Amino acid sequence: MVSKNKTGLPAALLLLPLGLLTSIARADYGYNLPEPAATLTQEIFDLHMLTTVVGTVIMVIVTAMIVYALYAYRHDKGAVPDQNFHTSWFGRWAWVLVPVIVLGIDLSIASSASSTLSSVEDRSKADVTVKVIGSQWKWTYEYMDDDIKVVSNLKKLEPTDPLYLRDVDDPLVLPTGQRVRFLLTSTDVLHNWGVAEIVPKKINIPGYINETWAHITKEGTYRGQCYENCGAGHAFMPAVVRAVSPAEYQQWKTERKAQQAQAAAEASSDKAWAKEELMAKGQEIYTKNCMACHQAQGQGIPGVFPALAGSKIANGAAADHINIVVKGKTGTAMAAWGPQLNDLDIAAVVTFERNSWGNTAGDVVQPKDIKAAR
Amino acid sequence: MSVATAHDDHHDSHDHGPPKGWQRWVYSTNHKDIGTMYLFFALFMLFFGGAMAMYIRAELFMPGVQLANPDFYNNMVTDHALVMVFGMVMPAAAGMANWMIPLMIGAPDMALPRLNNLSFWLLPAAALMLILSILAPYLFPGSGGPVNTGWTLLPPLSIQNGIGMDFTIFAIHMLGISSILASINIVTTILNMRAPGMTMMKMPLFVWAWFFTALLLIAVMPVLAGAVTMLLFDRHFGTSFFDAAGGGDPILFQHLFWFFGHPEVYVLLLPSIGVLGLVIPTFARKPLFGYKALVYGMGVLAVLGMVVWAHHQYTIGMSLFATNYFMIGTILISIPVGLMLMNFIFTMWRGSMTFETPMLFGIAIILMFSFAGVTGVMLAVVPADMQYHDTMFVVAHFHYALIPGAVFGLYAGVFYWLPKWTGHMYDERLGKIFFWWTTISFNITFFPQHFSGLAGMPRRIVDYSIQYTEFNMISSIGGFLFGLSHLLFLYIIIQTIRGGKKAPDKPWEGSQIGTPGLEWTLPSPPPFHSFTQAPVVK
DSSP states (O other), X not given: OOOOSTTHHHHHHHHHHHHHHXXXXXXXXXXSSOOOOBHHHHHHHHHHHHHHHHHHHXXXXXXXXXXXXXXXXXXXXXXXXXXXXXXXXXXXXXXXXXXXXXXXXXXXXXXXXXXXXXXXXXOOOOSEEEEEEEETTEXXXXXXXXXXXXXXXXXXXXXXXXXXXXXXXXXXXXETTSEEEEEEEESSSOBOXXXXXXXXXXXXXXXXXXXXXXXXXXXXXXXXXXXXXXXXXXXXXXXXXXXXXXXXXHHHHHHHHHHHHHHHHHHHSOOOOOHHHHHHHHHHHHXXXXXHHHOTTSOOBXXXXXXXXXXXXXXXXXXXXXXXXXXXXXXXXXXXXXXXXXXXXXXXXXXXXXXXXTXXXXXXXXXXXXXXXX | OOEEOOGGGOOOTTOOOOOOTHHHHHTOOOHHHHHHHHHHHHHHHHHHHHHHHHHHHHHTTSSSOOSSOHHHHHHHHHHHHHIIIIIIIHXXXXXXXXXXXXXXXXXXXXXXXXXXXXXXXXXXXXXXXXXXXXXXXXXXXXXXXXXXXXXXXXXXXXXXXOHHHHHHHHHHHHHHHHHHHHHHHHHHHHHHOOOTTOOGGGSOHHHHHHHHHHHHHHHHHHHHHHHHHHHHHHHHSOOOTTOGGGTOOHHHHHHHHHHHHHHHHHHHHHHHHHHHHHHHHHHHTSXXXXXXXXXXXXXXXXXXXXXXXXXXXXXXXXXXHHHHHHHHHHHHTHHHHHHHHHHHHHHHTTOOBOOOHHHHHHHHHHHHHHHHHHHHHHHHSHHHHHHHTXXXXXXXXXXXXXXXXXXXXXXXXXHHHHHHHHSBOOOHHHHHHHXXXXXXXXXXXXXXXXXXXHTTOBSSOSOOOGGGHHHHHHHHHHHHHHHHHHHHHHHHHHHHHHOOSBOOSSOSTTTTSSSOOGGGGSOSSOOSSOOSSOOEEO
């Protein structure tokens, strides 16, 4: 993809030989920053092209000087060294001339960079505020004004699929033409929510809230991922944003709220669930939330993530099992799931774990047991 | 410059040859022997760290997790960096300092020979600790996962790691002590051991470069030692320096780490700039252009390098003022660096150049390091960096800075001084093949990473989506060729040590021009004890 920006031309020329080489294999890769889809990222893109062009020009000049020197001042062509070059007027003043020229280039870059930086840190009132919470290894989005929660997990695909590692089960939905504020935080380690088309990155820090913003100009699906090493699943937590028109966004919000209300009612009912129902639901929850560490057959990864198949906890007292799922285990990657899943979900996943992969606890855990343990 | 030495008629009764057997090396207080040990240690670590890089490129050859689990991959990324920085570049540069500084300034040995012995022998112990940190998850089952944080060891992830992290912390402690001791030794030697008449402004540029390097190390190494000690306390003794839940701050570690980490970059670069300052004038047969400007430029670089650390962490959410400060400070670094590179080009200008292997490396360094400087300015621009941050673009940038800037400078030094060290000329034809092989394969490896990075590929990922496949395949093929070229390097070194054409005292025609060191007044190889009587520089 050659940049559609005017200033992209010199850089594209520079990149051309390699581009040609690789385009033989496939055509759908990028070699520049992705085409911006928001006002702020457009400004940053232009700044990036400015520094790229300035850098390219500097490299051309430096290369030309070296190539000329290599051509003109060769011993085998009988060049005679000028032993007094460093004492000529140029030799005496180069230490002033060179820094002054470099300083000029520096200041012109710094001034446009500084004005873009002020746009990045602009704190105007937002129309939509989304809290982006990173955790090992998924993204949770909370719409602060609407009480909507979206949990994005990696969609499992084959490494040949065009969307391999780039798709999630439930993307973040945002309106175009409105100012969106992102509040970034984390529940465990550092993460970095990055979708280059729409926002400049700020890292997600546990215990802190960072801020960035977007005014999306084009509808579409934008794909990024986690950019701060967060452990074993770092490569496997895509960040996907679906930008839709404001009308469609309103409609999505209404549907979403209805769905959430229904799920909440189901989870808080006093119904005694059958084992089969809990097992089926538990498998779904396990695949989504637990499998990244504890693996498909509950075998874990020796030395890193403990196995659930045959484990003391999964075959021991149900109360201990519930406790570790609800409260987590400090100092390890085991998160506290209490705040993230409802009573029904936790009851289902605990039941599933206690009756799968040869585990023989045999008991059924009900939502009310979880409520009691919280 | 004329020099009166007494090296060829020292027949006093105190003169003795090296001790025999293992005692010569283990008990050594001789700067040449310790220098040799440093260089061999670095050579071993080059292949150790290189093997990890080969695994990394093999894993990234195509999408999908093929060779090992993600934690092992990130463990290799971490230890590749630690081994190359602390185990390879720094010891190699320290080895050259040990060998050459006393010879250049006319000193009989380093100022503190026993300290010198200690600072070397801490290194193998630290290397053992680092190897243990890799093996810990397998040696001690149930002790937690491998060190998977990357060399920055950022909490809270490093708090989650297993016992391997503790081994890494202790390894860093020992490496730090070794560097600090070596640096104190070098500063003392330069200030106190110069031959009569060898004023500071007559010193070869390499000596000046190491003077600033050593000062930087003394200033920043203790900060890293403090930071990893705080990490150790957070892990085992219930403190919360870096845990927000206990009133601490995960970002504090980043500030402490990069307060060390950015000057560390110049610690890696400066010795090689020093080598360039000898190689370029020698083969251009013309004095160094702007010797004073280069000396002061390095001083400015060292000072500026200590006050711009936060450009490694623009995305942590600093205030607008702080971010602006760090951005402008970082961009200003291009002034001393640009001045240095231009001075090297002007040294070539109106010279009379021949292209022996050290010179070829020198020219390649100027060109490729300029390129790293240009991408460095791009990265210094905060809003753009918020897009580049933690992508392969950063990986490409710092490999362009550190491989030409530091490693190729050391190769140039090796070829420049091999005749002096061994008494034999290396095979010039093989040297040139090695130069072209490494330079071309290096560019094939790292140039494509600029593109995959801009397109959005993060660093420290074991697996990637298929849009990055082409660039990674090219990178991996280049990486394997680059790795392979070092077998030739090893062969050239062994061949030169074992024999070859006898090297004259002054193997390079132009080495006496400008501000030469006194090493060329000695035979090749120099006697076990040199300058037992101080030479006089006029």
